[in-house]
Amino acid sequence: MSKTEPLYVLRGLSKQYSRGKETIPIFDGLDMEIANGEFMAIMGPSGSGKTTLLNQLGGIDAPTTGEVIFDGRRIDNLGQGALAKWRSENVGFIFQFYNLMPTLTAAQNVELPLLLSPVKGAERKKRVATALDIVGIGDRAKHYPRQLSGGQQQRVAIARAIVADPKVLLCDEPTGDLDRTSADEVLEMLQLLNTKMGKTIIMVTHDPAAAKYAKTELFLDKGKFIKKGSKK
Amino acid sequence: MNDFTLVLKNLFRKKLRAILLLFSILSAFLIFGALGSFYKVFTAGVEVAAADRLITVNKINFTVSLPLAYVNRVRSIEGVRNASHASWFGGYYQDPRKQVQTFAIEADTYLAAYSELVMPDEQRKAFMETRDCLLTGIDLVDQYGWKLGDSVPINSNIWQKKDGSSVWEFTICAIFDGDKETVPANYLMFHYDYFNENLAFARDKAGWIILNSEDPAMNDDISKQIDTLFANSQAETKTSTESAFNKAFLQQMGNIGLILSSVIGAAFATILMIVGTTMVMAVSERTKEIAVMKTLGFRTGRIFRLVLSESLLLALLGGLIGLGIAWALVDLAIGPALSGFLPGMRLTADIALLAIVLMLALGLITGILPALKAMNVAIVDALGKN
Numbered sequence: 001m002s003k004t005e006p007l008y009v010l011r012g013l014s015k016q017y018s019r020g021k022e023t024i025p026i027f028d029g030l031d032m033e034i035a036n037g038e039f040m041a042i043m044g045p046s047g048s049g050k051t052t053l054l055n056q057l058g059g060i061d062a063p064t065t066g067e068v069i070f071d072g073r074r075i076d077n078l079g080q081g082a083l084a085k086w087r088s089e090n091v092g093f094i095f096q097f098y099n100l101m102p103t104l105t106a107a108q109n110v111e112l113p114l115l116l117s118p119v120k121g122a123e124r125k126k127r128v129a130t131a132l133d134i135v136g137i138g139d140r141a142k143h144y145p146r147q148l149s150g151g152q153q154q155r156v157a158i159a160r161a162i163v164a165d166p167k168v169l170l171c172d173e174p175t176g177d178l179d180r181t182s183a184d185e186v187l188e189m190l191q192l193l194n195t196k197m198g199k200t201i202i203m204v205t206h207d208p209a210a211a212k213y214a215k216t217e218l219f220l221d222k223g224k225f226i227k228k229g230s231k232k
Numbered sequence: 233m234n235d236f237t238l239v240l241k242n243l244f245r246k247k248l249r250a251i252l253l254l255f256s257i258l259s260a261f262l263i264f265g266a267l268g269s270f271y272k273v274f275t276a277g278v279e280v281a282a283a284d285r286l287i288t289v290n291k292i293n294f295t296v297s298l299p300l301a302y303v304n305r306v307r308s309i310e311g312v313r314n315a316s317h318a319s320w321f322g323g324y325y326q327d328p329r330k331q332v333q334t335f336a337i338e339a340d341t342y343l344a345a346y347s348e349l350v351m352p353d354e355q356r357k358a359f360m361e362t363r364d365c366l367l368t369g370i371d372l373v374d375q376y377g378w379k380l381g382d383s384v385p386i387n388s389n390i391w392q393k394k395d396g397s398s399v400w401e402f403t404i405c406a407i408f409d410g411d412k413e414t415v416p417a418n419y420l421m422f423h424y425d426y427f428n429e430n431l432a433f434a435r436d437k438a439g440w441i442i443l444n445s446e447d448p449a450m451n452d453d454i455s456k457q458i459d460t461l462f463a464n465s466q467a468e469t470k471t472s473t474e475s476a477f478n479k480a481f482l483q484q485m486g487n488i489g490l491i492l493s494s495v496i497g498a499a500f501a502t503i504l505m506i507v508g509t510t511m512v513m514a515v516s517e518r519t520k521e522i523a524v525m526k527t528l529g530f531r532t533g534r535i536f537r538l539v540l541s542e543s544l545l546l547a548l549l550g551g552l553i554g555l556g557i558a559w560a561l562v563d564l565a566i567g568p569a570l571s572g573f574l575p576g577m578r579l580t581a582d583i584a585l586l587a588i589v590l591m592l593a594l595g596l597i598t599g600i601l602p603a604l605k606a607m608n609v610a611i612v613d614a615l616g617k618n
């Protein structure tokens with residue numbers, strides 16, 4: 001696939017929730033393309049549908065109507081099993097509150113997605129070690145999440161997101177729970193993953209300073225995108 | 233790391249909770265194993281009772297013997313297919329505390345009456361042809377390390393020989409076993425003739441008479457005939473079928489069985505509810521983790537198996553430890569201690585097997601609800617809850 005071909009294509013994407021007889025449209029007929037290698041920040045007021053959109057892109061929620069095309073293949077109409085497999089191969093998720101498994105060590109948390117891949121034994125160990133090393137937390141491999149700071153936990157979560165080498169990272173407020181210094185470290189890391197390792201990153205954030213790290217900033221309001229600008 | 237690591241880590245995420253659950257399951261299976269073995273050994277004799285077998289004893293008391301001549305008179309009664317007799321010898325081996333049940337029997341007719349006692353043909357032949365042969369139960373062979381050809385002296389507290397000694401010399405020339413596990417094989421038998429000829433006193437007596445009817449339907453009739461025949465004689469008799477004798481016994485045992493199964497049933501119902509609700513709660517607590525695993529790409533089927541395995545592992549772990557303790561108690565402590573009056577008490581393979589089936593059932597029943605719950609966790613809803 002060439003660089004110019006988009007990684008994501010959204011066509012007429014609509015999502016609405018029904019509360020009783022009322023239907024609440026979150027977005028209606030959204031069209032969008034996301035290029036391969038993009039680092040996109042999505043901003044917008046609370047309740048504007050940022051998380052909902054990310055869920056469509058990540059294949060953990062289906063649109064009411066419309067298409068989500070990833071790498072030339074429709075994913076919105078895949079079954080649960082096929083979607084699970086697709087997620088394990090193509091997407092890394094990073095959450096605001098890290099969502100690590102409290103019973104597993106940092107290394108085991110990072111290893112978790114590899115239980116879904118054919119990678120075994122020494123190769124698996126090497127991948128886990130590399131991922132932990134990339135996020136600069138190799139010395140904490142045996143620590144449990146409760147023994148790590150918020151910033152360190154988020155690094156482990158990033159390592160977990162990249163260990164299976166997905167094409168895209170979907171981040172929902174990845175720095176929302178962190179202080180400025182830790183937030184900047186995490187954002188620099190995401191930037192590195194984007195520029196040096198070619199990961200496409202879509203990041204939802206409330207923080208304009210965080211959005212500055214992205215190549216493109218989008219503003220979602222009342223179901224429509226307002227482009228704030230691209231640095232390239 | 234593999235799926236088993238995940239199961240293990242989740243099961244022991246709260247150590248105290250896991251230990252309490254394990255302990256309650258362990259107790260249930262300890263009770264099951266111990267009471268089951270107890271019940272089993274109590275009812276063992278009942279299961280082997282043959283419907284066509286009758287026993288004639290002295291009306292005064294079964295410890296008072298009958299004139300030997302009675303045996304032939306019983307034989308001539310219509311409907312009696314086979315008649316034999318046996319006498320209580322008692323006895324101990326080496327040490328008065330090592331009591332061994334020993335009987336003097338009329339060999340051919342006795343073995344015909346008790347067809348559940350089996351031995352190799354050549355040993356049966358050897359027994360028939362050897363005057364001082366000791367027909368030895370296989371359990372005693374194991375217990376005392378005896379083998380064919382061994383000379384074994386048995387001391388009697390009751391019977392003195394003509395030479396004044398109360399040590400009776402025997403040779404082991406045959407070893408018998410039951411044709412089923414429930415048939416006891418923990419006693420000794422030898423020829424009545426050898427016994428009678430050497431006796432210093434009280435010769436020509438039969439302890440009790442065993443007979444087989446041609447048809448169990450004739451049992452009542454035969455009993456009446458025999459007891460009428462000896463009415464008003466020097467030794468009046470009382471005849472009953474072994475199974476009628478056992479029916480009363482069985483009824484009592486049935487009541488005990490009912491009580492035992494109620495106790496075990498109540499224990500299991502309680503365990504089921506405790507473990508079941510705890511596992512449901514345990515899974516509710518990690519709804520979000522399950523949603524994250526699904527997000528990573530774990531399929532619903534695998535999530536279901538992971539959670540179900542947790543309950544299964546819990547039940548098997550607790551159950552096997554409980555069963556192990558029950559085995560140690562029954563086979564190593566209680567069994568040997570009670571061997572005098574409850575011989576052969578063991579935690580048998582069928583009790584262990586039933587326990588394992590119960591463990592699997594317990595694991596599946598307590599695991600199915602949490603597993604379904606975990607399987608149906610909706611990713612978006614669960615992740616939304618911060």
Ligand SMILES: Nc1ncnc2c1ncn2[C@@H]1O[C@H](COP(=O)(O)OP(=O)(O)OP(=O)(O)O)[C@@H](O)[C@H]1O
Binds near residue numbers: 017018026046048052
């Ligand atoms: N399961 C649901 N049922 C009904 N309404 C929902 C559901 N999930 C989300 N919504 C509504 O959809 C809208 C968009 O929600 P979403 O979580 O995408 O917003 P957001 O932009 O991520 O907000 P925030 O910045 O607070 O995270 C909200 O009004 C929310 O109440």
Ligand SMILES: [Mg+2]
Binds near residue numbers: 052172
């Ligand atoms: Mg949101």
